[in-house]
Amino acid sequence: MDGNDIKMTGKCPVMHGSNTASGTSVMDWWPNALNLDILHQHDTKTNPMGEAFDYREALKDLDVEALKADLRALITTSQDWWPADWGSYVGMFARVAWHAAGSYRLADGRGGGGTGNQRFAPLNSWPDNVNTDKGRRLLWPIKKKYGNKISWADLMILSGTIAYEVAGLKTFGFAFGREDIWHPEKDIYWGAEKEWLAPSDGRYDDVSKPETMENPLAAVQMGLIYVNPEGVNGKSDPLATAAQMRETFARMAMNDEETVALTAGGHTIGKCHGNGDPADLSPDPEAAGPEYQGIGWMNTKGRGIGRDTVVSGIEGAWTSNPTQWDMGYFDMLFGHEWELRKSPAGATQWMPVEIDEADMPADVEDPAIRTLPIMTDADMALRLDPTYNAICQKFIADPAYFSETFARAWFKLTHRDMGPKARYVGPDVPQEDLIWQDPIPAGPTGYDVAALKAAIAGSGLTMQDMVATAWDSARTYRGSDMRGGANGARIRLAPQKDWAANEPERLARVLSVLEPLAATHGASVADTIVLAGNLAVEQAAEAAGVPLELPFAPGRGDATDEMTDAPSFDALEPLADGFRNFLKTDYVVSPEEMMLDRAQLMGLTARDMVVLTGGLRMMGANHGGTAHGVFTDRPGALSQDFFVTLTDMAYSWVPVGDGLYEIRDRATGAAKFTATRADLVFGSNSILRGYAELYAQDDTGAKFVADFADAWTRVMMADRFDLKA
Numbered sequence: 001m002d003g004n005d006i007k008m009t010g011k012c013p014v015m016h017g018s019n020t021a022s023g024t025s026v027m028d029w030w031p032n033a034l035n036l037d038i039l040h041q042h043d044t045k046t047n048p049m050g051e052a053f054d055y056r057e058a059l060k061d062l063d064v065e066a067l068k069a070d071l072r073a074l075i076t077t078s079q080d081w082w083p084a085d086w087g088s089y090v091g092m093f094a095r096v097a098w099h100a101a102g103s104y105r106l107a108d109g110r111g112g113g114g115t116g117n118q119r120f121a122p123l124n125s126w127p128d129n130v131n132t133d134k135g136r137r138l139l140w141p142i143k144k145k146y147g148n149k150i151s152w153a154d155l156m157i158l159s160g161t162i163a164y165e166v167a168g169l170k171t172f173g174f175a176f177g178r179e180d181i182w183h184p185e186k187d188i189y190w191g192a193e194k195e196w197l198a199p200s201d202g203r204y205d206d207v208s209k210p211e212t213m214e215n216p217l218a219a220v221q222m223g224l225i226y227v228n229p230e231g232v233n234g235k236s237d238p239l240a241t242a243a244q245m246r247e248t249f250a251r252m253a254m255n256d257e258e259t260v261a262l263t264a265g266g267h268t269i270g271k272c273h274g275n276g277d278p279a280d281l282s283p284d285p286e287a288a289g290p291e292y293q294g295i296g297w298m299n300t301k302g303r304g305i306g307r308d309t310v311v312s313g314i315e316g317a318w319t320s321n322p323t324q325w326d327m328g329y330f331d332m333l334f335g336h337e338w339e340l341r342k343s344p345a346g347a348t349q350w351m352p353v354e355i356d357e358a359d360m361p362a363d364v365e366d367p368a369i370r371t372l373p374i375m376t377d378a379d380m381a382l383r384l385d386p387t388y389n390a391i392c393q394k395f396i397a398d399p400a401y402f403s404e405t406f407a408r409a410w411f412k413l414t415h416r417d418m419g420p421k422a423r424y425v426g427p428d429v430p431q432e433d434l435i436w437q438d439p440i441p442a443g444p445t446g447y448d449v450a451a452l453k454a455a456i457a458g459s460g461l462t463m464q465d466m467v468a469t470a471w472d473s474a475r476t477y478r479g480s481d482m483r484g485g486a487n488g489a490r491i492r493l494a495p496q497k498d499w500a501a502n503e504p505e506r507l508a509r510v511l512s513v514l515e516p517l518a519a520t521h522g523a524s525v526a527d528t529i530v531l532a533g534n535l536a537v538e539q540a541a542e543a544a545g546v547p548l549e550l551p552f553a554p555g556r557g558d559a560t561d562e563m564t565d566a567p568s569f570d571a572l573e574p575l576a577d578g579f580r581n582f583l584k585t586d587y588v589v590s591p592e593e594m595m596l597d598r599a600q601l602m603g604l605t606a607r608d609m610v611v612l613t614g615g616l617r618m619m620g621a622n623h624g625g626t627a628h629g630v631f632t633d634r635p636g637a638l639s640q641d642f643f644v645t646l647t648d649m650a651y652s653w654v655p656v657g658d659g660l661y662e663i664r665d666r667a668t669g670a671a672k673f674t675a676t677r678a679d680l681v682f683g684s685n686s687i688l689r690g691y692a693e694l695y696a697q698d699d700t701g702a703k704f705v706a707d708f709a710d711a712w713t714r715v716m717m718a719d720r721f722d723l724k725a
């Protein structure tokens, strides 16, 4: 038997000892189970770099100018194994970067080019990402040369930015700092479809109303970055496509002007590929046999490279000079009448009714041959939608403005998911503060922290007031795009001050106490809110007989309304916060799933989830104060009683409506405490119950207090990029 001829010799059909189970998983058997795995992704065990590796440190040794020079040379040197169109890879790398960055969505901050996820499934094999695998292989010699000093994520985004520079655009800047992940993300919901490019209808209430697309999705079909280039569900209708573009781009925080600039500027370089039969392509990278070495979509019959490449199935370039940054896209779009035709691959595309040979783009291999330009339905949308058209006219009248608008929008597209500017690294970081970066001014550090803390202690605020305000201020943080958090004290500003989950009246009252104290002591309000929360936790620990001193680092700043893109903060509103029992009865999913999602976004572990929920309840931070979810005869003490009660068979747990449960004494039937559904998950879920038992069995409460303090401090510090920079 040779190595290529693997046969099973035993009689038992199960390959004993050969493999761990890859068949039906727990989640398949119990689809409603909580998938706690999403909290434990990108663990140190799966990261080959080890805990000691610090990408920001490694970047300090990167020779940025040499890297950029190497990229320029790469982009202009055609490789025989994958020849460059017209001898230039500008289109290839602009698309690689755009498709990496373009999966970002504002609703949950997930997706985007910040992690290098295009290397892994499903994105590496999305139908829309055909041949981005070639782009990464073209980049490999550079990745190999610079090693760990440059991440794949940074390299992919930089390659697109340098592509635009090579084409002749003055770009707006570039920041390094995207750290790679090493296996696929488990938390990103890309849609419920089980089939690539399934019709759009499943993700809309009404596909003719783009705003009814399911949240947090931002693409019209499974496996696409945004809209279908052939029209809604593949049926050409530029005005319907325009409406879908508007919605999908808005879901990644782009307005109409940015959308037009990006699409027009995107298609100023490069081309569509559809000169062949898609049926001749090998499987996508994830499905390909080992002999393909991670490369997918290879032509198995003909040549399949150069002019015979098939990607989208649409065939042709948009402009006369597709390797140059110029106004050629508008010249072409508005200089001709267009009609629908079919590409050689059978895709629907717009082609000019008539065109002079001099305006026709050259063949990618032979400059003597002229080819017909094309427009996708999305390009025609820019001409036919009145609002988009007006923006095009503005750009046509002012080419410098077009270049500037594109350069800024490209920078936003490729940096939006990196979070605040404090996370940017490198010599080309633009000085200007941009509102979508959620700027925060540096805050004071020299004030007397102990004096401020003493003043807060004497202010009359209750433990609940202090802990709830600090929690509400910090809990907006999401690690997906590093937005939100306590820094900036945006809880004082619209829209956060008015969110129901923040209990606006109580919040206003607490702020009216804390703000003057901050001013008197020369501290920021952001620091003062966190310090008050810390004080409450320390008081509660003291009451439990486990004294505690939490670390505190001053220096948070206070943002202003002018620094705040208020509408974009709507996406951060907690609709349910199981930690603090924000109760709503119209959940789309269960409250515990909402809590899990928030925990993942906040970067918490399952243990953090357990201790934070228990601790916040003990301090009465839940809405309704001590009315429900306290579970203890000693409220206000940071004790393990929550878990003791939950794991005690002396009680029964009886649903009483409105998402609440009575905890009744089994012997007498008397109701003792009230709990929410989210509370009960800590006793009912087999994993979370394990943690709950761990705390319940420790009579001293010391482990619980220590673990709570650790989790609390990480939550309060999660957004301190000023310290981590």
Ligand code: HEM
Pocket (backbone or CB within 6 Å): 090, 091, 092, 094, 095, 098, 226, 227, 228, 229, 245, 262, 263, 265, 266, 267, 269, 270, 271, 272, 273, 274, 310, 311, 312, 313, 314, 376, 378
């Ligand atoms: C409305 C949204 C968009 C649609 C429907 C769309 C559609 C397409 C299609 C069908 C292709 C051809 C792929 C192939 O067959 O090789 C393509 C290529 C390309 N797109 Fe877009 N696109 C959109 C927006 C953008 C944006 C926002 C950018 C960049 C900012 C961009 C940059 C590019 C580039 C550079 C190429 C050329 C790739 C190459 O030369 O290999 N596109 N696009």
